[in-house]
Amino acid sequence: MKAQLFVLGLIATLAVPATASAQRRMPHTDAGALGAEVGMFIPKQDGMGTSAEIAGFYEHYLSALDSVRAVFGWANPGVDSSTDQSVREIRVAGELIHNWEGGAVHPFLGAGLGAYFLQRHGANGNIDEGATKLGGTLIAGVEYFTSKTFSIKGEGRYNVVSDWNAYNPSGLTLTIGVKSYF
Numbered sequence: 001m002k003a004q005l006f007v008l009g010l011i012a013t014l015a016v017p018a019t020a021s022a023q024r025r026m027p028h029t030d031a032g033a034l035g036a037e038v039g040m041f042i043p044k045q046d047g048m049g050t051s052a053e054i055a056g057f058y059e060h061y062l063s064a065l066d067s068v069r070a071v072f073g074w075a076n077p078g079v080d081s082s083t084d085q086s087v088r089e090i091r092v093a094g095e096l097i098h099n100w101e102g103g104a105v106h107p108f109l110g111a112g113l114g115a116y117f118l119q120r121h122g123a124n125g126n127i128d129e130g131a132t133k134l135g136g137t138l139i140a141g142v143e144y145f146t147s148k149t150f151s152i153k154g155e156g157r158y159n160v161v162s163d164w165n166a167y168n169p170s171g172l173t174l175t176i177g178v179k180s181y182f
Contacts, residue, residue: 011179025147026086026181027064027181028061031181032059032060032061032181033058033059033061034056034057035057035058035180035182036053036057036177037054037176037177038053038176039085039155039173039174039176040056040173041089042172042180043077043170044171044172045077045171047080048078048079048080049078050079051075051078051179052057052075052076053071055137056073057070057071057072058070064100065099065100065101066098068095069094070072070093071092071094073091074090075091075173085120085122086121088117089117089118089182090117091116091117091135092117093115094112095111095112096111097139098110100161105142105144105145106143106151107141107143108142110137111139111141111149113134113135114134115132115133115134116132116134116135116159116161117130118130119160128165131165133164134162135170136162138157139156141154141155143179149178149180150180150181151179153162153177153179155176156174157175159171
């Protein structure tokens, strides 16, 4: 009986480091994350209304503190003087993010570049030819880890986008989202 307890104790002792290394903290080098966020887009252009913003992203960690993020986002701000006209903005971007670890709370800053696909819409569909414009993004936010591999995040982002036909697609976006690490 003592020999069996000794063997079980030895196995348990040897298994603890393997279990601990299998459950490394998140984020870590080469970790990945998928996320989604919703919020509001506040256009800089006069005469445009606030719009919902929906986005999804994949993030790859170069280190525990630095990551690259690929983002796909959508907003459709309406023209204030019209009930059926809007400008759809689809954003496809790459961003660099740096976070500061603080236990369950991780504040972060970042910047990125992307393509903005713009299209005016009316009640009967597209109004004119769309355009693709280059834009940059400045980002600040915070993540709150509810478990080892899941977090809730809040983010503020300012998009600076080239003008198109006297329309300025730049603006402020405020979102809340979720993120799952693997």
